[in-house]
Amino acid sequence: MHKVIHSENIKQSLQARGWKQKDLAEALGVTAQSVTNWLKGSDFPRPDKLLKLATTLQLGFDKLVKTHTVGQPVVAFRKKAGAKTTDAHIDKAMVMGALLKALVPFLPPMPALRLQLTAPSTDYEPLQAVVSQVRARLGLGEEAAVAYHDLIGEFGANGAVVAPVLWGQKQNHKNALHILLPQENVTFIFLNLDTHQEDFKFWMAHELAHVYTPDLAGKEAGEDFADAFAGALLFPRAVASKTYGHAGTGNKTTEAKVLTEQAKAYGISVFSVFSEVNRYAHSQDLPPLRHTAEQIHQMRQIQRGKTMSEELFAPVPAEPGAYIAATKNTFKSAFFESLQKMIKKKETGTGYIQQVMDIPMQDAIALHGELVD
Structure with a gap:
């Protein structure tokens, strides 16, 4: 998918500020020629410059980039209580989605047959009927507790790649992020391990609902259904x-x-x-x-218990090797294996890991070092 900058929107934003292209170049730390090439459509900003461009001019991703909606990433947040999703959060997630496209060729083959729920409803009776269907699929009785491995298996069986992340308990806006790549027909699920165990299973079930209802991803109705589905699945x-x-x-x-x-x-x-x-x-x-x-x-x-990271990695913080191993063995995810193949094939640097996982650079450097060994 070829992407170009919305040059007219940028020019209007510059005019409103009384800026010239060289002023924008100075603000972004690039050459004036780079800005010219962007506006002409002959070049496209690197992800870090695209994000800085969005924040500098206060333009959302849709105002900044021309792209066919058929290939545009679809993002959905599982937010922390009371957190508000801003344009900056959306822009960053869209950049992550654009970067993840490069990782797709290194993923293992995705299953063609996937469960998709038709006409999902939050009404009690239809919702309970859907939950019964899913529980039967998982081999669970009406009163059985849902285990983590039940949910983990469903992600892989339905074209979703789980990426456990260590985003902290307080400083990060989100506790989970769903990025659907429609053209590639792949979903990435980022799950924050720095969250309490009693909430983590709910968030997993919430994200699984998004996987089952791709047409609702990124919509308010999708969030409502995912919350209702998660509660009903875990406590029918x-x-x-x-x-x-x-x-x-x-x-x-x-x-x-x-x-x-x-x-x-x-x-x-x-x-x-x-x-x-x-x-x-x-x-x-x-x-x-x-x-x-x-x-x-x-x-x-x-009654708060341990966080998932404390349960998995005690003591915390996790060593890079243990973290990568848990992603493969506990979450049955090929995320880091695929990333390792990409690094070795394309000599991908630490900046890619930092941006695609939304983590501090020092953490990206540690992960990159583990993956290249």
Whole structure:
């Protein structure tokens, strides 16, 4: 896919600032001739310059780059609570998607037959029917807990490449990122390991919903369905019904005890249990649980467990070799194997790793050193 800069939009932005092309060149740290070549369409900015161009002129990716939408990456964030997705976040993810295209030829063959959910709905009955279908596909009974390996296997079986990342608990905007490359028919799922175990399984199920519904990726309806699907898959109606029966027979203390026990048994957060039990109650015109959402959130904070990175790599931070091995062995992902092939074939540098994984340069250097050995 040939990409060119939206020269008219850039010229208008320069005029609004009273800038000439040489002023833009100075701001970006490039030559005036480079800017001229971009605007003429004879050259295209490197990813780091493209991102700096977007932030300098405050132009979104769609305003900055001319590209056919059929080949444009589709991005979807699983955001941290209260985080707002800005144009800068979208632009960075789009640049990551554009860079990932170069990695696709080094991936193992992707399966042609994939599960795609038709007419996905967040309504209770249709959603539970979909969940039953998926659970049957996974070989799980109505009340069985979903294990990590159940979800991991589905990513690979449906053309998705998992890339576990160490983005930290607080400083990063996102805890997961979904990048679909429509032309290549490949999806990359970046999962933040620096998150608590009781939330991580939910995020995996959320991302799996995106894989099952590619037409909804990047849309608000897709986020709503993914959240609803994840909760229902991990704590389906059969379990929610029994939990409601046990919790509803006692007082508030009994209710809290039942919800906490079920959260531990199913390896998910107490808030997920609370939400699914209340959804079941609403579907049956039954009274809601005694606790409020705010009270459950407070309970959830008290019951926080280890992060995935702490569980996998103790002590943390992980050594590059252990991190790469976990990606292959625990997450059954060919991400680093493919990246290693690309590095050896094309002599790809550390800058590519830094940008495609959105990590600090020192971490990219450490990973690059491990991959070239």
